[in-house]
Amino acid sequence: MTSIGRRLERGGLPWSPRALIFRTMILKNFSPVVAYRDLRLFLATRRRHELWFMALSLAITLLVLFVFFKDTSTGMDKPYERNIIYVEQWPITRTDEQIKAQQKIDQAKKHIQQAELEKRRKAKQAEFKRLDDKLESWGF
Secondary structure (H helix, E strand, O other), X not given: OOHHHXXXXXXXXXXXXXXXXXXXXXXHHOOHHHHHHHHHHXXXXXOHHHHHHHHHHHHHHHHHHHHHHXXXXXXXXXXXXXXXXXXXXXXXXXXXXXXXXXXXXXXXXXXXXXXXXXXXXXXXXXXXXXXXXXXXXXXX
């Protein structure tokens, strides 16, 4: 049984006294019409630049909230993909010649990967150099 049901069985109030005071004392004077009138009066006493700054601050706040909402919703539509990394396992009876042969093969693969990486770095560096030259010509 809920706490409200127990209170009603004992002949008590369905709300705690604190909640009852809150409802009667604080919310008694609340009216949407009065709140709207109060807002209009407040805005009427403000200067034009204050209203623009208020609108700007509200826009920035709403933009930040929108970005947080959008960020949490991106990536949720595609399912999780496992990233499995396989490791080579070698027998313990492997000879030194087999180890050296495998190291030569691995070293050749490593050189190819490093050459591709260096090629991409040079391309990115050239792209930044072109951008820097363009900005330099504009005086930045």
